[in-house]
Amino acid sequence: MTPLTPLAAEPRSAEVTDWTARLGWVGLLLLFVVLAYWLMRQGWKWRASLQSALPELPTAPEDPGGTILSLAGRYHGSTAAGQWLERIVARGLGTRSRAELTLTDAGLEVARPGAADFFVPADRLRGARLDTGIAGKVLTEGGLLVVTWVHGGQLIDSGFRSDRAAEHPAWVTAINSLSTENTTTEGAAR
Template identity: 75%
Template sequence: MTPALMNLAAEAAAAVEPKSAEVTDWAARIGWVLGLLLFVVLVYWLMRQGWKWRGELQSDLPELPTAPETTEPARLSLTGRYHGSTSAGQWLDRIVARGLGTRSRVELGLGDAGITVVRPGAPDFLIPAAALRGARLDKGIAGKVLTEGGLLVITWEHGERQIDSGFRSDRAADHAAWVGAVNATTTKHTTIPTEGAAR
């Protein structure tokens, strides 16, 4: 065998021979993983502190009214999701006090006393009929954006504050009926001053 053929055979054998894998720097990898975990924990902690701080700022909000013991048949009902509450007209100013910041499933019932809000895993409450200020269709509340008209927003007054609460029915066709019924209830409970009272 000629020297040229021997060199060629040696090169071919070297090419077929498996190369050893690069040594992994485990200390660097563990350091990166720990750093990432610490960053995630810090972000979560900051979010939680922000939530608590917002709740403390809103601590002047009175306790929410509870539904009356007597169960009257609801004139209108809705099953869907509660997306949160904000200061009226400010769709990003979320209210978290008294459990109003907790998103959940919801069952609404409109009766003579007002709107009962039943939420599994979160406090139930009543929006009294006299506190209702109107209803409309909208697309966003408390950072949640849906399709145009995909959200039922009910405006009501509690304490010194006007509140927008956002609901989405499992059947979007229910929203229009709720807007009409809530606005009719609002008109019924709004007192229009007479000429003599205005003087």
């Protein structure tokens, strides 16, 4: 019979961390993250080059007329009308930002600190509605004010969210009545 040796009799140390392998894996992970970011940026640039035919955005006139409504909130982006995932990034329309909207007799002025301001003339407004989402942003029912307008022969939906969502229905009514007036006036002039 062989004598039993207690397990504690053999000195044993903890496993040693293989720092070379660990640093290698961390380096590979960082490389993967940088590559993914670079590919996303290239995709954004590619989309902008595809949309480069979009003309420059109009600026507000010197005398925009009387103010109908104003709103402070966020601009969430623009898409091809009716295609809420087809984001438009050309001319700065893909840049999310704070926004101050002013609806006047002349049109819709969008002032965006840190991003390019733009103006939608009243004769280019095609309507407004409440919606739940636009590319990259999904909200509760009626949480997004979507304004449809024409620019460069293309129908565009632009999404806004007021700091006070209770203002949205008044905006829909005002923009729809302004766009209807302009459509009626346009039709009578022909």
